[in-house]
């Protein structure tokens with residue numbers, strides 16, 4: 159006899175009897191004790207909640223308690239009450255008709271005990287957003303459950319997926335944000351035909367998402383993000399006519415969107431970003447109700463369907479990092495609530511759609527790195543809500559609508575790497591929330607408005623006009639000129655200033671020292687006529703100081719107390735008229751240059767922008783798109799420094815590149831340089847150095863470029879290790895040098911052997927120079943020829959948070 163038979167034939171009367179028995183044997187007053195136990199477990203964390211929970215009051219009047227008409231507790235409702243403690247499930251499950259236990263958004267910890275299995279009347283178990291730990295017990299006895307929410311806790315082990323077979327009444331299942339043991343998609347879920355809510359994001363699930371989800375036709379919300387799902391999106395998902403939210407982001411999904419995807423006409427929120435999906439999105443044209451469409455970081459191709467322009471519910475549209483081509487729909491953004499677009503890093507062309515600012519709500523407009531042409535539409539000047547306008551690295555041209563410079567809510571204006579022209583108006587009046595101005599690599603001209611220097615909120619200023627790219631186009635006469643604005647405000651938040659490659663004249667304004675947070679300063683390639691800016695030495699965060707190729711002059715005196723540039727990583731004084739001895743006293747204080755290696759690979763730059771720089775290294779001018787933070791450089795070349803190379807240079811052990819060439823240095827090469835074990839490039843050429851090359855230099859195992867040519871060195875060239883790899887041109891022009899690789903024989907000089915080569919192949923030893931550089935010129939000497947920049951600047955962005963906010967709207 160099956161259990162079913164038994165139940166139908168014989169057992170029912172018995173059960174009915176038992177039911178009455180239990181009601182009569184379990185009285186209301188028996189519920190007080192379990193509730194008081196519940197109270198005492200949690201009371202400390204929020205006594206107010208429990209002030210009414212006293213024996214003098216009826217249990218049904220306790221706050222958060224709901225009873226049925228017979229006076230039995232059916233609900234405990236205390237979500238979001240800052241409760242912490244360990245839940246006493248043994249007490250709770252003594253409440254025999256408890257249907258709802260709602261304690262979400264608290265700080266409950268400890269485990270969920272096996273006693274939970276006695277809570278057989280439960281229909282809603284709402285414990286999500288707590289700090290539980292331990293394993294989730296078997297739940298198969300809770301056959302009446304309609305809602306099960308355990309998301310976001312520290313559970314461990316495997317979820318008892320098998321229990322779901324018994325929970326056939328479930329409509330709401332939320333098990334996301336729990337680091338379970340890795341498992342495939344739980345097939346038990348596919349039988350829960352009443353589900354309308356399924357949240358399994360961030361749940362350590364892998365393998366394929368199975369066919370069969372399409373049977374759960376009541377599903378309205380399906381979230382499977384942040385797992386390790388691979389393979390294709392199952393085709394039958396398109397049967398989910400009621401689906402309004404589909405989140406699949408951050409998996410390893412491949413293939414195209416399923417055929418018939420356009421049938422999901424209820425979709426309001428679709429996020430498939432961070433996968434490897436491909437193919438076109440033409441079926442999206444049917445999804446008229448979409449408010450948030452997130453497809454970024456995939457490999458989608460083809461054009462954006464024109465119909466998207468008419469989706470008047472669209473709020474957030476993010477497709478960056480794909481391979482879309484063609485124009486954006488010309489009516490895009492005409493809907494009343496459109497606030498966010500990021501179409502960066504695609505192959506989009508054509509004009510910027512003119513209507514995106516019409517609704518007065520547009521906030522983030524990001525079109526970086528595409529092939530957009532034309533200008534910024536005139537009416538964008540009315541875009542008063544705009545906070546980020548970033549259109550760098552396109553082929554935009556023309557004048558910037560004047561009103562753009564007066565948008566008071568802008569926090570970032572990034573027009574870099576286009577062909578914009580005209581001046582920045584004197585009436586520049588951008589608001590106090592400005593964090594970034596990037597106008598580099600355009601054809602702007604005229605003087606800078608004085609008020610630009612007084613943007614106290616500003617963190618990043620890049621008006622380094624024509625790049626080497628444009629210098630090839632001979633646009634020198636179209637540059638910013640005049641003096642650098644003088645009134646740099648106290649309390650400034652500026653962290654990066656790049657004014658390089660313009661025609662600025664006059665002095666460096668002393669008020670720049672007001673920018674106490676400055677980390678990066680590049681005024682290279684201008685006509686600044688000044689002495690060494692020792693007064694910047696007080697800036698305790700200053701990492702990079704580049705004044706290359708200006709008319710700086712005079713000696714560098716000993717540092718004053720507290721003016722020592724303590725955080726310098728990169729200093730480039732090359733191609734000026736500095737004279738006198740090398741600034742030995744500073745070397746003592748440059749502690750950041752003495753640090754070897756780094757715990758974690760990190761790049762220079764700020765949240766919005768990486769720091770890029772052109773530097774001489776290994777005999778070549780290189781444009782670095784990303785600079786590892788460990789990078790340490792001294793370039794004093796092409797000045798009139800004289801006297802000795804101090805022993806102390808050998809203490810700057812973090813140095814990767816040392817360039818003292820083309821000065822008037824007269825000394826031995828100090829053996830202490832052999833302590834610069836990170837050094838990859840050493841250029842001492844074109845000086846008046848004499849004596850022998852120290853044999854100790856053979857210990858510089860990282861050295862890849864070595865140049866002591868055109869000095870007065872004598873004696874045998876030491877051999878061993880890296881030194882054996884350098885050619886004639888490293889040593890030429892020293893009449894007294896002899897031995898290989900020079901043809902001159904050494905005669906009596908004795909060859910000193912050097913220690914064996916200890917280098918091991920190891921990826922982690924990879925040179926920071928290997929990262930992100932592009933050759934911009936070759937043939938570095940006293941005069942160098944600027945070549946053509948190859949490749950584009952990689953723009954790092956950090957607004958995942960923003961996308962998420964809108965993803966949830």
Ligand SMILES: *[C@@H]1O[C@H](CO)[C@@H](O)[C@H](O)[C@H]1NC(C)=O
Nearest residue numbers: 209210211212213214215219
């Ligand atoms: C009953 O609860 C109320 C708050 O709801 C509280 O003010 C009152 O003191 C309680 N009565 C007793 C006897 O504890």
Ligand SMILES: *[C@@H]1O[C@H](CO)[C@@H](O)[C@H](O)[C@H]1NC(C)=O
Nearest residue numbers: 204206207237238239240241
């Ligand atoms: C919970 O704690 C937060 C922060 O202390 C407080 O703002 C909030 O009012 C508390 N909520 C309750 C219900 O006590």
Ligand SMILES: *[C@@H]1O[C@H](CO)[C@@H](O)[C@H](O)[C@H]1NC(C)=O
Nearest residue numbers: 247248249251252273275276
């Ligand atoms: C749970 O129920 C079992 C029998 O079904 C009983 O033996 C046990 O004592 C109960 N546990 C609690 C804590 O009430």
Ligand SMILES: *[C@@H]1O[C@H](CO)[C@@H](O)[C@H](O)[C@H]1NC(C)=O
Nearest residue numbers: 262284286287307309332357
């Ligand atoms: C997470 O848990 C809370 C509390 O149980 C619930 O309200 C919320 O809907 C859950 N989140 C998701 C995405 O399912």
Ligand SMILES: *[C@@H]1O[C@H](CO)[C@@H](O)[C@H](O)[C@H]1NC(C)=O
Nearest residue numbers: 161297298299300301323324
């Ligand atoms: C789960 O369901 C099966 C079949 O419906 C039943 O035999 C079993 O007793 C249930 N398990 C529990 C613990 O209720």
Ligand SMILES: *[C@@H]1O[C@H](CO)[C@@H](O)[C@H](O)[C@H]1NC(C)=O
Nearest residue numbers: 310311312335336337360384
């Ligand atoms: C995933 O869940 C874990 C554990 O709850 C949590 O720490 C982490 O922040 C979640 N990750 C995401 C991306 O939500």
Ligand SMILES: *[C@@H]1O[C@H](CO)[C@@H](O)[C@H](O)[C@H]1NC(C)=O
Nearest residue numbers: 348349368369370371372373
């Ligand atoms: C989905 O439903 C079809 C037809 O009702 C059935 O044949 C199939 O087995 C179901 N799939 C799953 C995984 O339950």
Ligand SMILES: *[C@@H]1O[C@H](CO)[C@@H](O)[C@H](O)[C@H]1NC(C)=O
Nearest residue numbers: 396397416417418419420421
């Ligand atoms: C989409 O819906 C149409 C009409 O309801 C139907 O004919 C078609 O088969 C559906 N396509 C898919 C792939 O389900």
Ligand SMILES: *[C@@H]1O[C@H](CO)[C@@H](O)[C@H](O)[C@H]1NC(C)=O
Nearest residue numbers: 612613614644645646647648
């Ligand atoms: C900067 O602007 C503020 C407010 O507009 C003003 O009070 C301050 O004097 C200005 N500072 C300088 C150095 O111009």
Ligand SMILES: *[C@@H]1O[C@H](CO)[C@@H](O)[C@H](O)[C@H]1NC(C)=O
Nearest residue numbers: 663664685686687688709711
């Ligand atoms: C630099 O300034 C000094 C004095 O201010 C002046 O004598 C000199 O001619 C200037 N040099 C150049 C190259 O402009």
Ligand SMILES: *[C@@H]1O[C@H](CO)[C@@H](O)[C@H](O)[C@H]1NC(C)=O
Nearest residue numbers: 696698717718719720721722
């Ligand atoms: C140097 O800085 C220290 C600490 O900020 C300060 O106490 C000292 O007065 C400063 N010395 C000079 C000469 O400014």
Ligand SMILES: *[C@@H]1O[C@H](CO)[C@@H](O)[C@H](O)[C@H]1NC(C)=O
Nearest residue numbers: 805808829830831832833854
């Ligand atoms: C190299 O550094 C060590 C200590 O770090 C020091 O003892 C030694 O004198 C230095 N070598 C030279 C040649 O300066």
